[in-house]
Amino acid sequence: MDRVLSNKKAILFFTLPALLWYAVIVLLPVFISFYYSLLDWDGVGKGVFVGLENYVTMFRDDDIFRLSLWNSIVLAILSVFVQLPISLVLALILAGYVKGNRFYRTVYFIPVVMSTVVIGQLWMKIYSPSFGLLNAFLGRLGLESWQSEWLGSEKTALLAAFIPIVWQYIGYHMLLLFASAKSIPEDLYEAARIDGATGMKSSLYITIPLIKPMLKLSTIFAVIGSLKTFDFIYVLTNGGPMHATEVPSTWMFSNIFKQYQYGYGSSLAIIIILECLLFTVMIQKLFKTD
Numbered sequence: 428m429d430r431v432l433s434n435k436k437a438i439l440f441f442t443l444p445a446l447l448w449y450a451v452i453v454l455l456p457v458f459i460s461f462y463y464s465l466l467d468w469d470g471v472g473k474g475v476f477v478g479l480e481n482y483v484t485m486f487r488d489d490d491i492f493r494l495s496l497w498n499s500i501v502l503a504i505l506s507v508f509v510q511l512p513i514s515l516v517l518a519l520i521l522a523g524y525v526k527g528n529r530f531y532r533t534v535y536f537i538p539v540v541m542s543t544v545v546i547g548q549l550w551m552k553i554y555s556p557s558f559g560l561l562n563a564f565l566g567r568l569g570l571e572s573w574q575s576e577w578l579g580s581e582k583t584a585l586l587a588a589f590i591p592i593v594w595q596y597i598g599y600h601m602l603l604l605f606a607s608a609k610s611i612p613e614d615l616y617e618a619a620r621i622d623g624a625t626g627m628k629s630s631l632y633i634t635i636p637l638i639k640p641m642l643k644l645s646t647i648f649a650v651i652g653s654l655k656t657f658d659f660i661y662v663l664t665n666g667g668p669m670h671a672t673e674v675p676s677t678w679m680f681s682n683i684f685k686q687y688q689y690g691y692g693s694s695l696a697i698i699i700i701l702e703c704l705l706f707t708v709m710i711q712k713l714f715k716t717d
Contacts (some may be wrong), residue, residue: 453544464694468685478513481694492695495666495673496702502589502674503706509622510593511600511649515642518604519630523678532605535598543595550591554578577666581671592659596652600645607641608634643714650710653701675699 463630464481468474485492517535521528532560538546553560554577562574611634619629635642660666666673666681675695683692 429644437562438525454684457697460693464692464697466690466693468690470689471687474690481691482698484691485694485698491670491673491678492675494670494677495543496555498585498672499654499656499674499702501585502656503626503650505589505593506596506649506653507646510597511642511645514600514645517597517601518608520581521601521605521635523635532589532598532602535601536543537598538595539599541595543658544662547659548592551578551663556585579668581668584664584671588660591663592653592656595659596649600649603641603645604638609624609641611637628676629649639714647707647710650706654703654706655699664700675702 433439446448463474464476465476467477467480517531521531525531552558556574556576556579559577563579565573566569572633577583615633615637616629619625619633624632649714655676656674657680660672660674660677661680664672668675670678676699679695679699682688682695
């Protein structure tokens, strides 16, 4: 095996099919989208080359794009500082040999495998201003003044749309962190118990430092997923009301398939890709250790 792994020709031979498939499925569409982003094109007629004009217009004149970019960053912040801490706490609790942890793992993971459309419809019913569970619950508590048209108000729509997104993937990150925590040798915990470190101290000084690579991976997944989110927003609000919940992917979709601005929409797609790459590099730097 060592001889094969040291043979660069063998490595190239075995990885070439996957690399070619990746290039056709991922890289080629990216380059095609970049070419389209340099055009003023409606998707039907002949495109007119405009260079970087679409990008200049995007950052200089498109207020909706700037709002959507900020909304995606807010979602990324919520994912990192709300979603991941909850996932980490659940993973640490279940990794501590909690009775029935298989049942809890399954329950927490169910939202991940459910269709986004189904979950979106469920939360739309919860947020319904007339018969929604949330308003009914507030009414029972005598908090009628807190009742709202959650997805129809510019003040509450953004947070109301982001809560289901954060909620759905808590179980996903929990399972990743749980698997990483369970891979830690039990000998380390036994040595810690001998030294008097139990419970919270074991988690702080043994578990969390040793699952740092998985924490980094979960952070990257959470941030990238937030920056390119589309389906939940499309189902819940379609970017409304008054673009209050717009994110770059929904604004891209609107430009390409509703306004037939394929060139401008493609430039939005390229910005989403660059944004994801930039944040990935930043996270790698933050987690970098000597």
